[in-house]
Amino acid sequence: MNNQNEFFVIKAKENGVNVIGLTRGSDTRFHHSEKLDKGEVMIAQFTEHTSAVKVRGKAIIQTSHGTMDTED
Ligand code: TRP
16 A cells, blocks of 8 residues: 555543554454543554554544544
């Protein structure tokens, strides 16, 4: 894939936001969970191992598709 150099940004708006990476391929499962506290920022990419990301908790998510908030 040629779009794996793109980054996305997640900024936590509360303590205990979880950024969960899901595996690429036919077996879709959680492989990593990163906990962010309020104000913490994670900058990440989609990779050979990660094809989807789930964000739990109040956060701002910035991607090449735009910026969105998880619901309050
Ligand atoms: N080792 C993981 C990978 O290379 C790290 C990772 C990349 C990740 N992007 C992520 C973990 C997004 C959680 C969410 O795929």
